[in-house]
Amino acid sequence: MAKPKIVLAYSGGLDTSVILAWLKEKYDAEIITFTADIGQKEELDGLEEKALKTGASKVYIDDLREEFARDFIFPMFQAGALYEGQYLLGTSIARPLIAKRMVEIARAEGAVAIAHGATGKGNDQVRFELTAAALAPEIEVIAPWRLDEFREKFPGRAEMIAYAEKHGIKVTATASKPYSTDRNLLHISFESGMLEDPWFDASAPEVKDMYVLSVAPEDAPDEPEYVELEFEAGNCVAVNGERLSPLGVMEKLNELGGKHGIGRVDMVENRFVGMKSRGVYETPGGTILFTAHRKMESLTMDREVMHLRDSLIPKYASLVYNGFWFAPERLTLQALVTESQKNVTGTVRLKLYKGNVIGAGVKSPVSLYNPDIATMEADPSKAYNQGDATGFIRLNALRLRVGAGVEQNRNNR
Template sequence: MSKEKIVLAYSGGLDTSVILAWLKEKYDAEIIAFTADIGQKDELDGLEEKALKTGASKVYIDDLREEFARDFIYPMFQSGALYEGQYLLGTSIARPLIAKRMVEIARMEGATAIAHGATGKGNDQVRFELTAAALAPEVKVIAPWRIEEFREQFPGRAEMIAYAEAHGIPVKASAAKPYSMDRNLLHISFESGMLEDPWFDASAATNRDMYVLSVSPEEAPDEAEYLELEFEQGNCTALNGSRMSPLEVMERLNELGGKHGIGRVDMVENRFVGMKSRGVYETPGGTILFSAHRMMESLTMDREVMHLRDSLISRYSALVYNGFWFSPERQALQALVTESQKNVTGTVRVKLYKGNVIAAGVKSPVSLYNPDIATMEADPSKAYDQSDATGFIHLNALRLKVLAGVEHNAK
């Protein structure tokens, strides 16, 4: 009989390398290692060879960067999603794509299970497993960090290093950086280690070596740089007149944002599993795109449509953060978002300067801004009669006057 097959989300680090060997040993199974290329750059170097040496029977390293930008980042940015007012959801939005591809590979390979290295305290376990439940409920999920036997065998990093050495797993056993890092096309996140102290100043000059995508605002150029972003139905399609794919837009915006120290966030957030955690994020390109998109909407979106969409931002952001990307409610919200974006077309000009994205102009062939109506001078269009405001104010004041009278009589 052929062995059971398990598809493992594999990064090549100590945890997933040990998990690969442990799964193979415990379940007497074929382990198919899967790595999604979603913009990790040189972190992917040598992964296939390492996975095979560790015991994988097959390795998939799939370039999902364009799909990530087009089908995940762009739709999310159309919604204006911002978790707890600060986080642009860089890690959150990547997990459903990774899990989606994992279950696709599992079906192609006839695997009965998928496995991941997310811990039992984090959000990623939820994101991976909710995606699997939505797309392939018949596929079993193995989460080693939630298995008592695994935790007892590996209570700390030293035990994992010893296991790797004993099993000939090619993992560097040097001292770890005092934090963990996760990178993709949209951002880099840093957490744990020294960052678990919320009083620790990650922006201090002595800690600047931690950052990868951006210089500090203090070290950014002293001269501002102008950038024009063209939008079509809420999606950025060109930079400075050059038409680009979503992937090309994100890569170029990351370069420009990083150069000018844009997109650093340091926050304490509320995890879905119940605890607070401190995270430091670099999202240079996403910060520019988020700001420019909002500027474009300000000119082209109907007021009530904008306010309705904005009232759903918190809900949409929580759905992404909590792992419900493939839920029917997120898809329903996305339909509303897509409809809201049909006239978000035009050009935004921004000025990039020392960590800031500064508005420098916006124009659109479908602009809802009419200078003849908005002018403080005489209105040549005669579209607005200022005396009409008297009745408008009286009607809106009526309930306030009635309430004030009731409260006065009650005294």
């Protein structure tokens, strides 16, 4: 009788390597590993060989970088999504893509379940499993870290390392990097270890080597660099006059942003499961893109459309952060966002300098800015009669006057 198949989200780190061997042993199953190439670069080196040596029957390593940029990062940036005013959602937005591809592989392979190495304290377990529920409700999800028998067997990293050594699994877990990382095309995150102390200075000299995508702002070039981004319908299509795919845009902006120390964020955020956690992020290209997109909107978006979309940013960002990318409410919001972006077209010029992204000009063939109307000098278009403002102010002040009169009468009693 054929063994059941389980598709495992596999990074090659200590946790997923141990989980691979444990799942095979526990369920007497064929383990198919899946790794999404979403911009981890050298982290993918040797991964297939390692998975096979650890016991995988089949290995998928799929290049999803273009899809990630085109269908996930760009739509999210059109929405202006920013979680709790700081986080550009680099890890959050990658999870639904990974889970989507996992269930596709599970169906193609006839697997009975998918598995992941997310802990029971984090957000990723929710993101993976909500995506699976939305796209493939018939497929079981195995989350070892939520199983008592797994946690009893591996109460700490020492037990996992010992298990790996016993089973001939090569691991690189050491005390030299007492923090965890997650890297993709949009960002890299750092958490746990010494970063669990929110008073610890993540820009201190002793952790200078922690950063991967950017130099420290103080080490950035002493001369500013200008960059031009061209937009069509809310998406960046060219950098410095060169037409690029979404992937090309992200790679170019990451290079420029990293060079100038742009995009570092250190924050304490609210996880969906209820606790606060401290995270440090590098998002160099995303920070440039986010700033440029906002400036392009300022010239081309109708005021009320912008304010309506902006009122939905916290909700949209929470949906992404909490794992509801494939939920009907996110898809509905995206339709509104797409409509709002139809005239967000033109060119933005920015100045990059020591961690800062500074606006240096914006232009558009569909600009809503009319200098003849906005001028402080005489209005040659005669489109705006300053005297009209008298009645405008009087009508808007009416309820304030009535309210003030009531309050005065109350105080005079």
